[in-house]
Amino acid sequence: MSQLLDWISQPWPWYVAGPLIALVMFSMLFFGKSFGLSANLRTMCSILGAGRSCDFFDFNWRDQMWNLVFAAGLVLGGLISYLYLGNDQAAHISETTITELQAFGIENPGENVVPKEIFNWENLLSVQGIIFMVVGGFLVGFGTRYAGGCTSGHAISGLSDLQPASLLAVVGFFIGGLVMTYFILPHLLVM
Known part of the structure; x- marks a missing residue:
């Protein structure tokens, strides 16, 4: 067993x-x-x-x-x-990512599934927490409705069904993820 x-x-x-x-x-x-x-x-x-x-x-x-x-x-x-x-194993992330996250104030990147410096009860009522949880949640809900489905629906079901709208949505998800990762998130992490 x-x-x-x-x-x-x-x-x-x-x-x-x-x-x-x-x-x-x-x-x-x-x-x-x-x-x-x-x-x-x-x-x-x-x-x-x-x-x-x-x-x-x-x-x-x-x-x-x-x-x-x-x-x-x-x-x-x-x-x-x-x-x-x-298991209690840390996530395997590259040394470059660890260095970049530590520069943003995240002490032990990869130790937990999500950084405790961002996702904790004390941070929830801060400006950063409200942006991450409330604004982020609204944008995810709005984007899901506007795109006519979520990432799993478009990327798995829609692409399997060869739907052009799903291909366009998945390309948009990736572009949005890259913009968030490289242009928006670094500013939010230093708040």
Whole structure:
């Protein structure tokens, strides 16, 4: 049992994870389903009755129950991974990245999943915390709605379905990520 847990807790190689993702996507295409996590918010709003006042939420949410089960599985899987499969190893990041992050005041880059200097309860009510959590959260929600889906929906499902809009959205995600990483984030980290 210990060997099985050791094997499961390690990152799976691309030649295992990639074909599994492809198999899931082919089966979803075969059954006429599309994948995307942001669709779950629309489904939950519809379940709660938002369709009575907004046409966007007026659809048969029962057809999307499988997607809610999938999202619940993600949460449960994350909890199981954290409680039983996690390890205390630091993330492997390059020396250049460590040096750059330390210059921004992050003491031990890679020690935790997220830097504790940024993501902590004390920082939440600071200007930096409000920008990261409130403004960032709003922009993610707005961008998801404006793009017609989230990164997982466009990058996995939309590209598998050969949708040109998904290709454009994924290119936009990467450009936005690069702009954020190199031009905006350094200014936010020194606040």
